[in-house]
Amino acid sequence: MSKSAKMVIDKDYKISRIDKRIYGSFIEHLGRAVYGGIYDPSNKTADELGFRQDVLELVKELEVPIIKYPGGNFVSNFFWEDSVGPLSERPSRLELAWRSLESNEIGLNEFSTWSKKVNSDIMMIVNLGTRGTSSACNLLEYCNHEGGSKYSDLRIKHGVKTPHKIKTWGLGNEMDGTWQIGHKTPDEYGRLAAETARAMRQIDPDIELVSCGSSFAAMPTFPEWEALTLDHTYDLVDFVSLHQYYGNRNNDTENFLAMTEEMEHFIKTVTSTCDYIKAKKRSKRTMNLSFDEWNVWFHSNQDSDNTMKNRPWQKGPALLEDIYNFEDALMVGLMLITLxxxxxxxxxxxxxxxxxxxxxxxxxxxxxxWKQTIYYPYLHASKYGRGIALQPMLSSPKHDTADFTDVKDIEAIAVYDDEKETVTIFAVNRNLKDNINLNCGIRSFEGYELLEHIVLECDDLKKSNTAKQETVVPKKVQRTVIEEGEVKTVLAKASWNVIRLGKSNFIRLS
Known part of the structure; x- marks a missing residue:
């Protein structure tokens, strides 16, 4: 007997209008992200500034609205002054987080130029590890002040007359982690972040600030870290950060794909902690979340640890170069739905x-x-997930895994683009054995027709793309119809699905 799931979406069942920055990303001065990644003057596609145009075009296709920079662990010993000014005067430094050599060939102004080329804003992280309030304020003045002061005039001297006007700033990185250079206790960090926030707002009252949350949900100090640090920063910042990575370390795919249950609990716990501090302070402000590091990460750790230990102080060594497979793409899709x-x-x-x-x-x-498997769910969500997130009423078969019970076979969300009058259903069937019939009620979207059903599926969960051959790629399928106010479809076993609907007079855009 075939399995079935039911869902209802309605224009009035709204979660929220989606902030496009939920589709942001991250470039750190780590491994080959910058040197050999976005920047490689020797590559045949390099432009006059040394930026790889093939990489640039792939990033532009993703429509990334904001990019966290320059770290990461890197930022906790970052001297921003070294990264600006004439190249001949920029020193090379021992980069302590990843035991590499930072040449400062690409710095703040070059990265700002690149970010404009890919139509992205910058989320700038300040060093609250080995430095503090003074260097953060100097950096903000350099970036955002018009002129007539020491650091704004220094920027102009460096050939950048127009301020960068960076809006979003992170107050350090993973300061709860003992691996972090300049690691701090909750009270130490909370006081430093609060004083830095006050000073930075004196320079530019319009900036947004992100306070460091826990590095991941399993930290022994979670969620006490959030409560203690926000007690200092709650009325001074706009966001608290969350970081989380997952990996199929035990080669148990069912359990791996259920880990977003933990991610959801993480988000709910941080939200509850924020609301507790709001109540404690009798505040009218609601703290929002910046989940500014998330992904699958586990494939490359051993090789990277070996490089850092035995072959340190290289410029742009190959570090953390996970080669993702098909099941990783499913996990990324599930994490996007959770967000x-x-x-x-x-x-x-x-x-x-x-x-x-x-x-x-x-x-x-x-x-x-080239595009890894995880490129595609990220692309689809960024491209089609703009508008209003709708609360789905979802009934699905369930299964248990090694660590989780009552895991829904189908995980799904719908997004209503009220400007283009389209609806997109993102759905993952994480049942590894069975196709599942899904009936989705859409009666509030009368007159909508099927535009396309895009699927990412593969018989081999461990299949990866390579530079020579990209075999895990999306395709359009004929599995979906609309009848009597319902979308009727089949979600193949272990698949990522993008079902797009539009009004009957919808003009298809390329």
Missing amino acids: LKHSDRVKIACLAQLVNVIAPIMTEPEGRA
Whole structure:
């Protein structure tokens, strides 16, 4: 007997209007993300500034609205002054987080130029590890002040007359982690972040600030870290950060694909902690979340650890170059759905990272840039997931895994683009054995017709793309019809699905 699931979506069942920055990403001065990734003057596609145009075009296709920069762990010993000014005067530094050599050949102004080329804003992270309030304020002045002061005039002297006007700033990175250079206790970090926030707002009152949350949900200090640090920063910042990576370390795919149950609990716990501090302070402000590091990450750790230990102080060594397979793409799709389900509070999210380092885009030093399996769910969500997230009424068969019970076979979300009058259903069938029939009620979308059903599926869960051959790619299928106010479709076993609907007079755009 075939399995079935039911869902209802309605214009009035709204979660939130989606902040487009939920589709952000991350470039860190780590491995080949910058040197050999976005920047490679020796590559045949390089432009006059040394930026790889093939990489640039792949990033533009993703429509990434904001990019976290320059780290990551890198930022906790970053001297921003070294990364600006004449190249001949920029020093090389020992980069302590990843035991590499940072040449500062690409710095703040060059990255700003690149980000404009890919139509992305910057989320700038300040060093609250080895530095503090003073350097953060100087950096903000350099970036955002018009002129007539020491650091704004220095920017102009460096050939950048117009301020960068960076709006979103992170107050350090993973300061709860003992691996972090300049690691701090909750009270130490909370006081420093609060004082830095006050000072930075004196320079530019219009900026948004992100306070460091827990590095991941299993941290022993979670969620006490959030409660103690937000007690200092709650009325001074706009977001608290979350980071989370998952991996199929035990080669148990069912359990791996259920880990978004934990991710959802993480988001709910942080939200509850924020609301507790709001109540404690009698505040009228609601704290939103910046999930500014998330992805699958586990494939490359052993090789990277070996490089950092035995072959340190290289410029742009190959580090954290996970080669993703099909099941990883399913997990990324599930994580995207989870973020959208909580878009009422998650306003910024950054897939970590963007190029070469645990990334959807990979490059060959002398060859081409290519798309990993995880590129496609990220592309589909960014491209079609703009508008209003709708709360689905979903009934699905369930299964148990090693660590989770009552896991829904079908995980789904719908997005209503009220400007283009389209509806997109994102759905993952994480049942590894059975196709599932899905009937979705859409009676409030009268007159809508099927535009397309895009599927990412593969018989081999471990199949990966390579520079020579990209075999895990999406395709359009004829499995869906609309009858009597219902979308009727088949979600193939282990598949990522994008079902797009539009009004009957909808003009198809290329």
